[in-house]
Amino acid sequence: MNNSVMLKKATYHLWTFTISKLIASFGSQVYSFAISFYILQATGSAKSFALNLICNVLPRTLAAPFAGYIIDKYPRKRIAIISQIAATLAIGGLLLVSVTYGLSLTAIYITTCILSLTSMFSSVAFTSSITGLVDEARIQKAMSLNQMSVSFAAIASPAVGGLLYGVISMPLFLVLYMTASTIAIILEATMKFTLFSNSKAETEEKPKESMWQAMSxxxxxxxxxxxxxxxxxxxxxxxxxxxxxxxxxxxxxxxxxxxxxxxxxxxxxxxxxxxxxxxxxxxxxxxxxxxxxxxxxxxxxxxxxxxxxxxxxxxxxxxxxxxxxxxxxxxxxxxxxxxxxxxxxxxxxxxxxxxxxxxxxxxxxxxxxxxxxxxxxxxxxxxxxxxxxxxxxxxxxxxxxxxxxxxxxxxxxxxxxxxxxxxxxxxxxxxx
Missing domain, CATH: 1.20.1250.20 (MFS general substrate transporter like domains)
Structure with missing residues (x-):
């Protein structure tokens, strides 16, 4: 692949990555807003609300060191896509529970834990792949666009979440989130994570090193x-x-x-x-x-x-x-x-x-x-x-x-x- 083609592909990565991140972040934050609102309305309990926050923070904190090992060992594109698919399936599972039995706090907490883990795997996989996705001259641009997507989602999601929550049912809310997550999967599948990578870490698995050895x-x-x-x-x-x-x-x-x-x-x-x-x-x-x-x-x-x-x-x-x-x-x-x-x-x-x-x-x-x-x-x-x-x-x-x-x-x-x-x-x- 010649240099001009690689730069065009890097430009495609830059915007595809930004759009994918925006869709995923926006969907995640609107979902968080709606679920938090639902928990407070359904229970009126600050403890139930706080427990959902803990389910969002604790799993990713505990799993982060192990995630690093997995992300360095296996192809990062595969991890990013599997993480997004897992998030989509988790929302689908919550949708199925809500339609069949009605929403329960247990189902919400389990879904929050899964989404916390998938978000962390996807985030670290993408962060670790920036130098493979875009040319060195545009790394700062890529990081800034990534932050811009998160910031825009943080500004708009409470307003959109509040509007949708008052207008549509929770099952339809979950369907919209699944749709957004599916679009993110499709976009990520079109990206080449090793475009500028000189390392074989993305294309070869290294089974000889144990997890503890790799973490050490x-x-x-x-x-x-x-x-x-x-x-x-x-x-x-x-x-x-x-x-x-x-x-x-x-x-x-x-x-x-x-x-x-x-x-x-x-x-x-x-x-x-x-x-x-x-x-x-x-x-x-x-x-x-x-x-x-x-x-x-x-x-x-x-x-x-x-x-x-x-x-x-x-x-x-x-x-x-x-x-x-x-x-x-x-x-x-x-x-x-x-x-x-x-x-x-x-x-x-x-x-x-x-x-x-x-x-x-x-x-x-x-x-x-x-x-x-x-x-x-x-x-x-x-x-x-x-x-x-x-x-x-x-x-x-x-x-x-x-x-x-x-x-x-x-x-x-x-x-x-x-x-x-x-x-x-x-x-x-x-x-x-």
């Missing part, structure tokens, strides 16, 4: 990559400390500042809008030269926003000013998430050997989520005992300290040595 090899590979270990430590600690904002945000706005539910919904939507806008920007601009430096700045701004959320608690603001202030904070926070994640993911795509990508990306996901539940429990307790502003301000200070320590200038220069050369050249030019 993935951990050993990580230990030999200092920058990847730094990213993992940052993901672990930042996600843990950011739980202070995740828990405190709703508590502060609803309990302390008495914001109306509709206005609170607008501030939540602003977060997704911020992500969408930055994703669009990164998809059309040239690749970021110093990704870790840009990510560092994004994380610092994220820490500042955390602390900034306490301002209406420390100073008296009018309701409208407070509402506008939190809209701006959430827009900025959504933008920060994209600025942090996209350049880092592009750098990891280029640095990680293809045969280890599944294991590395799944380990990063596992570690990033590992302390979040603990953080939410801890901060839930702290907000009940101590003033919210001091909990958030102290957490913000520790957050910034962690970032400035782990991503100190020496670490940045080690990852981007050309940055030090550029800064030296600039100083010399200024001297003259």
């Amino acid at each position: 090899a993935g951990v050993s590979y990580l230990k030999l990559q200092p920058i990847l270990m730094t990213i993992i430590w940052i993901a672990l600690l930042v996600n843990f400390l950011f739980s202070a904002y995740q828990v405190g945000y709703s508590f502060i706005l609803i309990e302390k500042l008495k914001m109306l539910s509709t206005h609170f919904g607008f501030t939540e939507g602003a977060f997704a809008v911020g992500m969408l806008l930055l994703s669009i920007y990164l998809s059309i601009r040239k690749e970021i030269r110093f990704p870790l430096l840009i990510s560092k700045r994004g994380i610092i701004l994220m820490g500042v926003i955390m602390g900034g959320a306490t301002l209406p608690l420390l100073f008296s603001l009018s309701y409208n000013v407070m509402f506008g202030y939190f809209i701006i904070l959430q827009l900025g926070l959504g933008a920060c998430i994209v600025v942090i994640n996209t350049p880092t993911q592009v750098m990891m795509q280029k640095q990680i050997a293809d045969e280890f990508k599944g294991r590395v990306f799944s380990l990063v996901e596992t570690v990033a989520m590992a302390l979040s539940p603990l953080g939410m429990v801890l901060y839930g307790f702290l907000y009940d005992v101590f003033p919210a502003e001091w909990v958030l301000l102290l957490s913000s200070g520790v957050f910034l300290g962690v970032v400035l320590t782990l991503l100190r200038p020496a670490v940045i220069r080690k990852v981007h040595p050309e940055l030090a050369v550029e800064q030296t050249t600039k100083k010399r030019a200024e001297a003259f």
Whole structure:
């Protein structure tokens, strides 16, 4: 296959991947909205609702390391398609139960667990295959379009879900989700996951290595990559400390500042809008030269926003000013998430050997989520005992300290040595 044909195929992959991701994400989030609404209406129990959330998080956290092994061992296209088929069948099973016996919480929880697992397998398989699907020059564009699809789905799905839930029955709702999932399967089947891959990992199975040996090899590979270990430590600690904002945000706005539910919904939507806008920007601009430096700045701004959320608690603001202030904070926070994640993911795509990508990306996901539940429990307790502003301000200070320590200038220069050369050249030019 000549270069021009490969580039045309890569362009096809770029848009097919985006459309497939948009359809799958949109269907998944509309389904989540409708099922959550159904559980609350049917039971009126916060515990039943929370249990469904746990069914969505826990299975993927526990299975992620094993998923990495499977994704590195077997063809990733096969895994992505099988995962999407399994998701479609799970929804079909829930549809059959709802028509035959009526929806039950047990059936919903089982379906949520299956969808959590299939989503994780599909996501890691695609993330591990980006360098095989598109040319190196457009990796940032691919990652940005992926994020853009997720952000757009996050913005539109509550409105669409609310509209459909009030108009159509749950069985018809599930039929529409199955249809969307089937379209995603068809699109994925037309893609060549090894278009730019130099590795044989996609085309050959390697049965000689046991699962534990392969997982150990993935951990050993990580230990030999200092920058990847730094990213993992940052993901672990930042996600843990950011739980202070995740828990405190709703508590502060609803309990302390008495914001109306509709206005609170607008501030939540602003977060997704911020992500969408930055994703669009990164998809059309040239690749970021110093990704870790840009990510560092994004994380610092994220820490500042955390602390900034306490301002209406420390100073008296009018309701409208407070509402506008939190809209701006959430827009900025959504933008920060994209600025942090996209350049880092592009750098990891280029640095990680293809045969280890599944294991590395799944380990990063596992570690990033590992302390979040603990953080939410801890901060839930702290907000009940101590003033919210001091909990958030102290957490913000520790957050910034962690970032400035782990991503100190020496670490940045080690990852981007050309940055030090550029800064030296600039100083010399200024001297003259």
